[in-house]
Amino acid sequence: MNFDSLISQLRKNPLFRENISFWQDQPSRVSDLKPFPEWLNPRLIHSLKNMGIKGLYSHQADAINRIQKGQNVVVTTGTASGKSICYQLPILNQLLHDGQSTALLFFPTKALTYDQLKSFSNIVLGTNLILDPNLAAVYDGDTPATQRSVIRQHTRILLSNPDMLNIGILPHHTNWAHFFEHLKYIVIDEIHLYRGVFGSHIGNLIRRLKRVCEFYNVSPQFIMTSATIANPIELAQNLVEDNVNQVETDGSPKGAKSFVIYNPPLVNQDLGIREGVLATSSKLSALILYHNVQALVFCGTRRFVELLTRELKGVNPSLASTIRGYRSGYLKKDRREIEEGLKNGSIKLAVATNALELGVDIGGVDAVLLAGYPGSICSLRQRIGRSGRSQNPSLSILVTSMNPLDQFFARNPQYLMERPLEQALINPNNPLILLPHIKSAAFELPFTEEEQFGSLIWEELVEYLDYLVNEGVLQHKRGKYYWLSESYPSNDYSLRSTMADKVLIQYENQGEAETIGEVDYASALWMVHPGAVYLQDGLSFIVKSLDLEKNIATLSDHRSDFLTEPIISQEIEPLSEVKRMESDIFILHYGEIMVTSQVTAYRRIQNISKEVLSIDPLEMPAQKLQTTGFWMELTDKCVNKMRAESLWLSDANDYGRDWKKISEAIRKRDNYRCQSCGRSDESSLLHVHHKIPFKCFTSVEKANEMDNLVTLCPNCHKLAELSIRMRSALSGLKYLMSNLAPLLVLSEPSDLGSYADPNAKFANMNPVILIYDSIPAGIGLASSLNDRIQELLDKCQQLVHQCECQDGCPSCVGPVAQMGLGGKKETTFLLDLLINGGD
């Protein structure tokens, strides 16, 4: 039993073969080795040769030559291609040239930082050139106070993280005067992670870093690395606000790799339901274990890791000790043990979250299984990159879920192989992110009139400074802005969020409150409203109260088997229109908008049957979000074309001539009482509601049958209407667009909001689909999508056309609603109109 037998089993056994929608064999690749450049210090070359390094891969040589010429560089070659050498050699070479020189390296995670320290120490020790125990050191929250001053004074190669730079180093730069005065290189590893809110913070952090460097009269070079994304140069340049050159062609050797997409079989073709990812991954893992091939299984969530690990151990009791879970939250000691076990082969299979995706040294495994698409191509490639030990052949399997994105790739695997479309976007000038960094910068060094902050010109900067003068933390004296406040601004915000308020989630047990989590204010309104069922770590709680004065949600135990779902009403108000594109089918607007959301009620839903137990009204404050978005307004021509094909479901209803009589009879039948809340009222104030929506019937008579009608008060009627999801072309397309957006922009599902309205007040009562950034003031996601709308629509169309479901499914236009309404036909037609025009 071995690797080859596993491959042939997958290829030949119909049980597996039939679900494989893509199989690609990448041949092995030999290395493109270049001699050491002549300018490299001969002692360094000599030592490298002694370590068995005979030359440099072409990309390494290219990178260090560019760095030697003074260029800023971003290296984007694959996982395990030896990217670290690209900055390690220039730093060491410089140190041999001038022993005072320093370098600052920052890494997104602690684990990565310590791995890099080890790697650096190996090279330093191996080259045996500089004998100084403090030459390279990690400076982070875990560094003992006793070591800190030694590090500040003696360390030449400093490894840290953005948070430490923000809180510990920049606001104390005078303690690092010597370090900054000799700073030659700044290394930023894995810049693709610095996107969105986090990336926008990092952009500002680098502005501050450069400002401090300027004070010490140095202008260090930037060396960056990135996973493959659509726009590495753009991202790098946005981060460091300077020219950056890319090193892209990978010269490292690779073993043969097979990449397989495994699309679990449909269980219900009409509804588009597939076998679950967990069950499938479990089956495939068992197969891999049976063939004695070492493997890594990546899961999306920590809970998933636990479930799968438990199941695999149960099914394979004799191998239980060689199967391990790996995720954040495990003890450091246990994690090291698992890493070691993977390296020495004593662990056969590890089930992990993205905790194992970055950096952590585990050598390589023979097979990687991905339980579901990880959300971005660069993440997928990093995970796949874990396969392949030295240059042995290896296998990677992607198990696709029912999500539209997964199914898109199952049918269009070429997008996974080609250069990705996804862009990493940042917006350092987002006012909520910029403001706190201007405070920190003013704390670090007074601002002088006419100064710029990165690319932010003085005219814009001065607005912020004046604002801070008004707030009382800055004082404007003789051409300078001085920080005159007792506070320490870098402590007041996190690099990973905007400045929004947090709500603490507390569990009350025998009078004692224990904080078990937190959510941002806006999410609290729909996640932890009174009565909501809140899930955490597999436990279920019920929210007793939500105190928005103190920002505390109080939970108690929840033992019944129902879940809750908020009903949110949204209102949109465009504030300004920045861009506009018009055709006779649709008008595309882009600009600033105000989204007002209010949780008006929530449904209690039976967990298994999904039956709605009740709809309970709520009184929650409205939440305003000012942000950027684009909205697609459909023209009359477009709607008329749809109507002509009877594909427009959003028109107002004509209930027929007898409606008055029928509805009065129903009220009488129901005793003039709301059948939901029991309120009785005057006849004229009670509504009559169609249980199955009127639009679903071809005949008025059928729709108006007594059984389908019920008396409701206006409030309950509103809630009932809201609770029925009419799948129309509009909502189908909205579902597609928001689900496929991550193809084009690196983002989490929660980064974007969407809205569809068949009669939008803000668009002359025309139908509208709106996509917006859910971060206040936006970070550029909607902006980029707006610019690439054709691309996005094409991908939507591609997916709907390829989906084999009957009338809509979770993998294309959204799940078929309770009432059996799809929307696939309608959405397809609308997409054709939007892409090809009406003629």
Place this chain on the structure above:
Amino acid sequence: MPSLLDRLHTLGLKKAAEVSSPRPKANKISMVDAIGSGAKILENQLGNVVIAEKSYPYGYLHGNIEFKDMVKVESIHKAGRLNSGGENLKKMIFLDTETTGLSGGTGTLAFLVGIARFDDEGLKLTQFLVEDPSEEAAMLLEFANQTSDIEAVITFNGKSFDMPLLKSRYVINRLPIPFSEWGHLDLLHLSRRIWRQRLASRSLKDLEIEILNIPRSDDEVPGWMIPEIYFNYLRTGDASQIANVVYHNAMDIVSLAALYMAITKMLDVDLFNQKFHSWDVFAIGQLYEAIGEVYKSISIYEHCLSLMDIDLSKKMEINTRLAKLYKKASNWDKARYLWETNGNNGDIDACIELAKYYEHEQRDVPNAFVWTHLAEANLEKSDIVRYKKKVIKNELRVRKERLEKRMINVSEKNS
């Protein structure tokens, strides 16, 4: 275009707590006028600096401390681990700063640096003030000029606060740091060692009350208000409140000098004829022990045992220390006596020391056995935590078994 303020608020930024942003006042009172006598403006090549001076002649009484010339400072410097610059008190300064915050970092500035030094007439206080943040460099330069002959600095918590902060100010203003070669005696650390047990708080304020006997007047401005007073002065141009800060700083420095005098006195006068609290005497004995003056510390400990106000537990603590010193000096009789006293009062360590003493020094196995047994009994009665108890119990069992074996061997040999 809406203002930035409006934009930030629509973006969800909560309004900051309404700052009482006072307008510039019409009748501005300058720093010099507010401080009054002894204050002047000095100009140097970097700008203006406000200087306030005051003298406290020898014979001046601060609380119960009299400023005196010719004090012996060797012991306090040794005890305070001052490594350089302590040879001549007149080349040392007392220093305290008033700052715009306590958080540290480059955004905190010292707007008042107060120093005091002894000269031929007495203590001379000089305070350097920054009228406007743009004149900080002038102040720093003036401080450097006036301290060019200084060799060491005495502070209260200056090691972790005042001096690093000043250093940072020099770097920010691109000026050479004048004090990188100075020695530094931080009285906070020394006070902690002396009064750790007797006083719940060793803040300068509490030491003033407990040691120097000078409660400050209620109308003095409390320390936490000082940054806000300076910010308000910068906003309004009215320095009338600054005078209170100057007074506060002056008192801190004079108290610092008095505290220095008080500790010097404790270390150098004849302890046996003074009415010191027995705990303080004990603490001083420990200081001498720490700086290696064994005989002095022994005599202080012995004296301490004879004081009236000492209780049993303290006595036992002193016995332990004394016994250790006697043991080092191989003065076994004295050590044995002290151990016996403690051992009979339930001290387990003393019993173990005695067991060791009888076993190894006296080769008296039966007596060693008896003390081991008593250690066990004491252990049973004691309330030390269980896991520790277990460890000691094991050790004692091993010791007892060994001693038993030796006793049997001996009796076998004898029979």
